[in-house]
Amino acid sequence: MTTKTVRLDRDGAVATITLNRPDNGNAINIPLARELYEAAIQCRLDDSIRCVVLTGAGRMFCVGGDITCFADAGDAVPALLEELTTHLHGAMAQLSRMNKPLVTAINGPAAGAGLGLSVLGDIALSTPAAHFTLAYPAIGLTPDGGATWLLPRLMGLRKFQEFALTNKRLSAEEAESMDLVTRVVAAKDLDRETGAIAGQLAQSATGALGRIRQLVLDSQGTSLEAQMEAEATAIAEAGAKAEAREGFAAFLDKRKPDFTRC
Secondary structure (H helix, E strand, O other): OEOOOEEEEEEOOEEEEEEOOHHHOOOEOHHHHHHHHHHHHHHHHOOOOOEEEEEEOOOOOEOOEOHHHHHHHHHHHHHHHHHHHHHHHHHHHHHHHOOOOEEEEEOOOEEOHHHHHHOOOOEEEEOOOOEEEOOHHHHOOOOOOOHHHHHHHHHOHHHHHHHHHOOOEEEHHHHHHOOOOOEEOOHHHHHHHHHHHHHHHHOOOHHHHHHHHHHHHHHOOOOHHHHHHHHHHHHHHHHOOHHHHHHHHHHHHOOOOOHHHO
């Protein structure tokens, strides 16, 4: 799928979603938010896609919302923001709940809603040129894109409070030290490293990986007992799947499992 503001490319079982407004820093307007939602739905529903990569075109990952559009909207900005966040949050929900892993390749600076998108990946790889800013206080807005849910859980409440209220900018190295990104890789190696990880995940037991993703997300709001009950249900259900049968057989045969056949 190729549209004006989002690209969806395939390389075997790996799909790559690229935010595609490089001349605008991949700023999020209504068309981009809508097309990102459509791409996310397609990735979730297509069982032949076993891993998804999210990245940006050009030198930026995503600078956040398109402030020019906000200013031009005048008194209609509340309706514009509600429509934009409806599509954006729908896309993020699809990407976070799909039954397959997500890798974010953070090719440059991420701010505002772009920050939420950048840290959404199960594995988030960043170049040294990237930096991370919440940005909303500088324009008199409050966060969206899941920032107030995702970031405190990744970096800790106290760190997030200072980060959010002072509009602090974090370097890629600082973001790595605060667990906002998995690791920093050289810009020249980002595509290769992303491809290697995505390829490895696509060969894995993606059904099991998808269930792990859900258990991790749901654990934030459950008690230990409730989480263990969910784990018991999940492992029993996984045991009935073809992935488990292949995993058992490969272990006993002393060979590498081929989960792509499942």
